Amino acid sequence: MPGDFLDKASLTKAVEAVDAVVSTASVAAVEATPRGFADDRAALDAMLGALRGTGKTLILRAVLRL
Amino acid sequence: MAEGKLAKTFSKKTSLSRCPKAWRARRRRGSRDAGRGLASAMAARIQTEKDVLGTAGVRGMVVRPGLVYGHGASYDIPGLIAMARANGAAPHLGQGALLQGYVHVDDLQSYIDSLLSTVKRARLFTAQRTKCRSVTSHAQSASLPVRANERTVLRSRRCLLPAALSGSASR
Numbered sequence: 001m002p003g004d005f006l007d008k009a010s011l012t013k014a015v016e017a018v019d020a021v022v023s024t025a026s027v028a029a030v031e032a033t034p035r036g037f038a039d040d041r042a043a044l045d046a047m048l049g050a051l052r053g054t055g056k057t058l059i060l061r062a063v064l065r066l
Numbered sequence: 067m068a069e070g071k072l073a074k075t076f077s078k079k080t081s082l083s084r085c086p087k088a089w090r091a092r093r094r095r096g097s098r099d100a101g102r103g104l105a106s107a108m109a110a111r112i113q114t115e116k117d118v119l120g121t122a123g124v125r126g127m128v129v130r131p132g133l134v135y136g137h138g139a140s141y142d143i144p145g146l147i148a149m150a151r152a153n154g155a156a157p158h159l160g161q162g163a164l165l166q167g168y169v170h171v172d173d174l175q176s177y178i179d180s181l182l183s184t185v186k187r188a189r190l191f192t193a194q195r196t197k198c199r200s201v202t203s204h205a206q207s208a209s210l211p212v213r214a215n216e217r218t219v220l221r222s223r224r225c226l227l228p229a230a231l232s233g234s235a236s237r
Contacts, residue, residue, distance in 0.1 A: 022178055037110065044114060053123035059178055060118045062111065062130040 006039055008046040015050040020057035023047065029063050119188040127181055129174075132194030136171035146208035156209045162202030167194030 001017055003010035005025045015021055023044070028036035044060070051058055118126040133142045150156035169177075173195050181191065 020182055022182075037107070041110070041114065044117070048117060048121050048124065051124045052121055055123055055125065057125040057127070057182060058118060058121075059127045059129060059181060060115065061174075061178075062115060062128050 005043050008042070011043060011046045012050045015047050018056075020059070021047060021051070022059045022061070024061040026061075026063045115190065119190065124188075125186070126188045127185060128190045129178060129181070130190070130192045131174050132167035132169045132192075132198075134171050134174060135168055143208065146205060147211055150205075150209045150212045154212065156205035156207075158201045158205040162200055162205065164201045165198035166201055166204060167198040169193050169195045 001014045003014040005011060006027070025043070026036075027039040027043075030036070040063075047058060115128045118124075118128055120126070135143065146156045174193055177191075177193050
C-alpha cells in the first residue's frame with residue numbers, strides 16, 4: 001500500500017485499507033529536529049484517527065534517539 | 067597512534083581541571099540545557115505511547131526495542147567507532163553505567179509477528195536480544211579498532227545528543 005508518511009490523506013487511506021499497522025517510520029529518528037518530532041506526532045494522530053473505533057491493531061515501535 | 071600521543075589526547079579530552087573557568091561554566095550550562103531538552107522529549111514520547119495504548123477501539127501495542135542492528139545502514143556502532151577514530155577512544159555519557167541492549171532487525175520482526183497473532187489487548191513490550199551491557203562497555207568495544215586499549219572518553223550529553231534535544235536547535 002503506497003503512501004506518504006507526511007501526507008495525512010494518503011496515510012489515512014493506507015491505514016483504512018489494512019487490518020493492522022506496524023509503525024516503524026520516524027522522521028525524528030533521521031532528522032532529530034523539533035519539526036521532525038512534530039511530523040512524527042502528526043502522523044501518529046492521523047493513524048489513530050483512522051483506527052479509532054475499528055478494533056484494528058496498531059503496533060508502535062517506540063523511538064528515542066540519544 | 068603512539069601511546070604517548072594517545073595518552074595526551076585522552077587527558078586533553080577528559081581533564082576538566084585544565085579547562086578555563088568560563089569553559090567549565092559553559093559545559094555546566096550545556097549539561098543543564100541538555101537535561102531539560104531530554105526531559106521534554108521523553109515526556110512527549112511517553113505521551114505518544116499512552117495515546118497508542120489508550121485510544122478507544124484500537125488494539126494498541128508499544129514495542130520498545132534495544133538498539134536495532136542488521137541489514138542496511140546502522141548508526142550506533144559505526145558512529146561510536148567513528149568517534150573513537152576521531153578522538154582516540156570512544157565516548158560515553160556520565161559515569162557510563164547506563165545499561166544498553168541490542169536486537170537484530172530480523173528478531174524484532176519475528177517478535178512483532180508473534181505479538182500480532184497472540185496479544186489481545188493493549189500492552190507495552192520491550193524487545194532486545196543481547197544481554198544488557200553498560201554504555202562504558204560498549205564504548206570500550208568500539209575503542210578496540212583504534213587500539214585504545216579499552217580506554218573511553220567522557221563526553222557531556224550536549225556533545226552526543228541531537229541538536230533538537232540539546233536545546234541548541236532553536237538558537
